[in-house]
Amino acid sequence: MLVxxxxxxxxxxxxxxxxxxxxxxxxIGRLLNHGGIGQAEEGADGxxxxxxxxxxxxxxxxxxxxxxxHAGELEIEFFNDDTNTHCAQVPSNGDYQWIWLPNGSRxxxxxxxxxxxxxxxxxxxGNDEGRGLMGTIVVMGDVxxxxxxxxPAQPRP
Amino acid sequence: MTQEYIDAPPPVALGNLSATTGDAxxxxxxxxxxxxxxxxxxxxxxxxxxxxxxxxRFSPLDQINTENxxxxxxxxxxxxxxxxxxxxxxxYSFEAAPLVVDGVMFVSGWxxxxxxxxxxxxxxxxxxxxxxxxxxxxxxxxxxxGVAVAEGKVFLATLNAHVVALDAENGEKxxxxxxxxxxxxxxxxxxxxxxKDMVIVGSSGGEFGVRGHLDAYNIETGERVWRxxxxxxxxxxxxxxxxxxxxxxxxxxxxxxxxxxxDPELNLLYWGTGNPAPDFDGEVRPGDNxxxxxxxxxxxxDGTIQWHYQYTPHDLWDYDSNMENILFExxxxxxxxxxxxxxxxxxxxxxxxxxxxxxxxxxRINWGEIDAEGNVTTSVYPEKExxxxxxYPGPAGGKEWTHACFNPETELFYCPVQDTxxxxxxxRREFKEGMPYWGAHVIVDSEDMKGSVTAFSASTSxxxxxxxxxxxMCASVLTTAGDLVFAGEPSGYLNALDAxxxxxxxxxxxxxxxxxxxxxxxxxxRQYIAVPVGWGAWVEGFLxxxxxxxxxxxxxxxxxxxx
Numbered sequence: 170m171l172v173x174x175x176x177x178x179x180x181x182x183x184x185x186x187x188x189x190x191x192x193x194x195x196x197i198g199r200l201l202n203h204g205g206i207g208q209a210e211e212g213a214d215g216x217x218x219x220x221x222x223x224x225x226x227x228x229x230x231x232x233x234x235x236x237x238x239h240a241g242e243l244e245i246e247f248f249n250d251d252t253n254t255h256c257a258q259v260p261s262n263g264d265y266q267w268i269w270l271p272n273g274s275r276x277x278x279x280x281x282x283x284x285x286x287x288x289x290x291x292x293x294x295g296n297d298e299g300r301g302l303m304g305t306i307v308v309m310g311d312v313x314x315x316x317x318x319x320x321p322a323q324p325r326p
Numbered sequence: 327m328t329q330e331y332i333d334a335p336p337p338v339a340l341g342n343l344s345a346t347t348g349d350a351x352x353x354x355x356x357x358x359x360x361x362x363x364x365x366x367x368x369x370x371x372x373x374x375x376x377x378x379x380x381x382x383r384f385s386p387l388d389q390i391n392t393e394n395x396x397x398x399x400x401x402x403x404x405x406x407x408x409x410x411x412x413x414x415x416x417x418y419s420f421e422a423a424p425l426v427v428d429g430v431m432f433v434s435g436w437x438x439x440x441x442x443x444x445x446x447x448x449x450x451x452x453x454x455x456x457x458x459x460x461x462x463x464x465x466x467x468x469x470x471x472g473v474a475v476a477e478g479k480v481f482l483a484t485l486n487a488h489v490v491a492l493d494a495e496n497g498e499k500x501x502x503x504x505x506x507x508x509x510x511x512x513x514x515x516x517x518x519x520x521x522k523d524m525v526i527v528g529s530s531g532g533e534f535g536v537r538g539h540l541d542a543y544n545i546e547t548g549e550r551v552w553r554x555x556x557x558x559x560x561x562x563x564x565x566x567x568x569x570x571x572x573x574x575x576x577x578x579x580x581x582x583x584x585x586x587x588x589d590p591e592l593n594l595l596y597w598g599t600g601n602p603a604p605d606f607d608g609e610v611r612p613g614d615n616x617x618x619x620x621x622x623x624x625x626x627x628d629g630t631i632q633w634h635y636q637y638t639p640h641d642l643w644d645y646d647s648n649m650e651n652i653l654f655e656x657x658x659x660x661x662x663x664x665x666x667x668x669x670x671x672x673x674x675x676x677x678x679x680x681x682x683x684x685x686x687x688x689x690r691i692n693w694g695e696i697d698a699e700g701n702v703t704t705s706v707y708p709e710k711e712x713x714x715x716x717x718y719p720g721p722a723g724g725k726e727w728t729h730a731c732f733n734p735e736t737e738l739f740y741c742p743v744q745d746t747x748x749x750x751x752x753x754r755r756e757f758k759e760g761m762p763y764w765g766a767h768v769i770v771d772s773e774d775m776k777g778s779v780t781a782f783s784a785s786t787s788x789x790x791x792x793x794x795x796x797x798x799m800c801a802s803v804l805t806t807a808g809d810l811v812f813a814g815e816p817s818g819y820l821n822a823l824d825a826x827x828x829x830x831x832x833x834x835x836x837x838x839x840x841x842x843x844x845x846x847x848x849x850x851x852r853q854y855i856a857v858p859v860g861w862g863a864w865v866e867g868f869l870x871x872x873x874x875x876x877x878x879x880x881x882x883x884x885x886x887x888x889x
Contacts, residue, residue: 248331258410260457263499264339276334284486284508286459289411303411308459316487316504318537319555320576323510323759 192228192300199301204233209243216279217241221304222248223255223270228297230257230304237282239310244279255297259290259306282308341453350442350451353428354494355478359522362476363590370848372426375472375517376729377845380653381587383731384805385846389853391808394886395822395832401854401885402448404441408879412437413458413485414468419862420879422472423517423802423843431856432475432494433881434517436468438484442497445856446849448883452497456484463511463760465533467863471584472517472843474525477545481525483514489527489543501548505529505541511760512536517585521595521626524551528582532600532646535577535763538618540586540597542629552629556580556599556617563631564616574611577757579603580618584648584727589660592677594632595624596653596662600646605721606708607752607765614639619647621664623679633679637666642707643693644721650729651676652739654784663784665730665741667723670696671787685787687780688724688745693717708752708766720748720770722798722868729802729843731811736825738781738790740811744798744868746775772871779803779813781828791828793821800868801840804855812855814840816872820857820882838878855884 181190181203188195190203204227209217217238222231228251237243249255249270258267261280268276270292282288285308292302311317342348357373365371365378369386376383390398408418418436425432431445438456443449458468462485474481479500480492487506492499505527506512511534519526524542532538538556543549557578558564568575579602586597602611602618619638622631638645645667652663653676662676669691673682681700694704706717722744730741748770757763777798781790793813801814810831811823816839822832839861846855860879865872 247334249334250329258340260455262455262457262502263497264341264453264455266337267340267343268337269335271332271334273329273331274334275331276337278337280457282457283488283502284459284504286461286486286508288457289460291410293410311509312487312504312507315550317507318510318512318539319559320537321573323576324757326758326761 192226198299199227199229201301201303202233202305204229204231206234206236207232208236211238215241216244218244220246220248223251225251228301230302233304234307235304236307236309240282240284240308242279242281243306244277246275246277248275249273255292255302256294257290258293260288282306284308284312285310344450346450346453348452349496350430350494352478352495353430354475357427357476359476359520362520371428372845372847373475374425375423375474375519375585376587376650379588379590381650382652382734383729383802384733386807387846387848387853388807389848390806390810390855390886392810392824392831395810397886398822398832398884399887401883404443404448404881406435406439406879411460412468413460413462414464417467417862418879419467419469419860419877420842420858420881421469421863422858424845424856424858424881425473425475426845426847426856427475429849432473432480433858434470434473434482435879436470440473440480440482440492440497445847445854454492454497456482456488456490458485459508462486462508462513463531463534464513465864466867469863470515474518474520476520479545481518481520483516483518483527485513485515487512487514489518489525489548491545491548503543503548503550509760510536516583519585519588520545521588524626526586526595526626528597530581530583532579532581532603533605533762533764534760535579535603535757536581537576538579538581538599540582540624540629542626554624554629554631556582556622558616567614567616569612577603577763578611578615578618582648584650587651587653589653589676592660593625593627595626596621596651596676597624598648598651600648601641601644604763604765605644606642606750607754608640608642615641619645621647621651635674635679635681637664637672638668639702643717645723649725649727652730652732654732656785663732663739665725667719667725668693669719669724671782673787683787687741687782688719688743690718690745690747708750710752711754712751714749714751716747716749718747719744720746721768722746722770726800726868728800728841731803731805732784733805733825735807736809737784738825739784740803740805741780741782742799742801742803742813743778743780744800745777746798746869747771770867770870775871779811779823793823793828793830797872798869802843804844804846806846812844814844814857814859816840816861816869816875818859818876834884836880836882838876838880839872852885857882857884
């Protein structure tokens with residue numbers, strides 16, 4: 170774990186040194202998913218919540234990685250601290266949830282994700298996507314016991 | 327200083343920002359099992375995956391026929407395209423068979439999409455989008471082969487191995503059951519099959535060393551009724567075909583990723599199973615490896631295997647046998663016909679699995695030979711570590727999963743043929759859950775390939791005619807009482823052939839390659855041909871020579887001009 174953390178720290182440092190964590194510094198945009206990582210908090214009702222901000226002139230969701238401890242319902246409260254209008258198209262069972270995020274606005278989106286894996290969301294309006302406004306929702310955990318294969322535990326990488 | 331925020335407008339479902347109406351007429355409310363049993367008595371509809379339980383992909387509709395097919399023209403085109411980052415981003419495409427019930431079409435796309443359309447003009451009535459993880463394990467692209475409908479519901483198997491029932495009138499979810507373990511490398515791409523009060527769904531994940539299974543779910547509740555594993559545990563029947571001191575059975579493959587057929591009189595499902603795992607390294611799994619590469623006859627009431635026939639024992643070439651087992655009768659005998667990836671056309675007695683005939687259907691076969699009694703002699707296979715061998719047919723097979731069809735009026739089978747080879751070398755690796763588990767490096771030929779639609783006699787299995795193509799044929803074919811066979815090409819052309827002679831009668835360039843299952847239906851007396859197109863999925867496996875082909879995604883629907 171210590172080695173992994175050291176590698177991660179080194180990666181972040183190199184990304185920063187190369188100017189890839191800023192807009193129009195090392196290259197045109199900002200490297201995807203370098204806006205930090207945050208864990209959703211689970212309420213007593215099982216619903217998970219997180220706040221995600223769009224800092225000024227960073228064109229990133231912060232945190233850009235949201236971690237859900239397990240599948241279920243997630244409420245994301247977006248804050249647009251930028252001086253441009255953005256949006257968020259977030260995957261959810263049934264249909265994507267889509268929200269305008271005008272300059273200096275806040276808005277909530279609730280989505281349902283039913284299993285482990287990671288899911289991309291983004292601001293699919295002009296100027297945004299390639300520059301860095303892509304975020305990830307990571308759902309941790311396993312599928313229900315009854316859906317697993319009837320076999321002994323297997324080695325993993 | 328505290329920042330004052332304005333309220334953003336409330337979020338909306340993305341589909342509401344479209345011309346989608348949001349609701350559909352209740353056409354499936356009275357769509358019962360009894361109606362599916364008698365599907366061909368309502369030829370204006372295509373209410374189950376193959377059109378009927380027998381898998382013939384034959385329609386009694388004959389408005390479009392050999393005389394007038396040259397006047398066929400698009401009635402409408404449905405398109406979706408791709409948005410954002412999704413699983414398998416380079417490989418999305420249609421692989422579905424559109425269902426139609428009384429003028430309403432139900433069709434699935436890639437990445438968890440289901441659309442309900444007005445089947446006369448393509449108007450979207452509702453859409454459903456299941457959220458699919460980007461990192462789900464997909465051997466063969468971001469694809470789905472279709473939905474099932476019954477009792478007011480639409481049933482979908484999702485890439486993240488869930489089975490979902492939707493309200494057929496508005497697309498709202500009714501139930502959602504986890505079907506498989508994505509952490510183990512499982513997924514689901516199959517079109518479900520409704521039988522009695524159950525929906526039958528098979529597993530995907532053969533390239534990830536999972537243990538294949540076929541499951542039945544109650545259509546009202548989503549509760550699992552039974553699960554049938556296609557690789558037996560030690561001590562179970564068939565386990566003697568696996569090493570008794572090893573772990574190979576635990577990762578043995580035998581997945582069920584293509585829809586089966588069903589004989590209600592015998593009360594048997596005929597389900598094809600996939601390759602053993604690892605695909606190409608047989609040394610770690612000595613034995614025949616049942617029930618991989620087989621047709622298994624399953625009792626739908628309890629999920630028990632009644633008999634099996636293994637098309638490729640101890641497979642070393644990735645010769646899945648998932649593709650259709652077409653039910654037909656001859657001289658009072660209940661038979662099934664199956665074109666296998668291994669290049670042989672099998673006819674079995676479907677009451678007991680006895681071999682009736684076996685004959686090659688593709689020109690180049692050098693992996694081995696199957697004699698008239700079904701005995702297999704292997705010739706070319708990966709044996710020594712790192713030593714390349716070249717064999718025919720390649721891992722996509724003499725015919726891929728895409729379907730042949732059978733016309734009871736011509737008494738001919740029609741097969742889309744792929745004549746392509748491949749080079750492989752065994753490359754042993756340890757099994758690790760969730761990681762690809764091939765046991766080889768693989769390069770499929772990009773040159774010296776060809777294809778055809780070939781007609782075979784139902785009574786003798788002999789070739790009757792052949793329509794040859796420069797590229798392998800990778801899409802399901804469809805036949806009608808208009809004496810026609812429809813066949814899409816990787817180049818984008820949709821062709822109509824004379825079912826009796828193979829004469830080429832008509833073609834239309836759809837702009838992207840075909841790798842789906844066209845269907846036909848009629849509304850208010852007008853016959854339509856629905857043709858999903860879109861090039862992607864496992865192209866590197868079945869036709870790498872067309873890796874650069876246009877990646878479109880559309881459903882072309884054709885009809886004769888209105889008078």
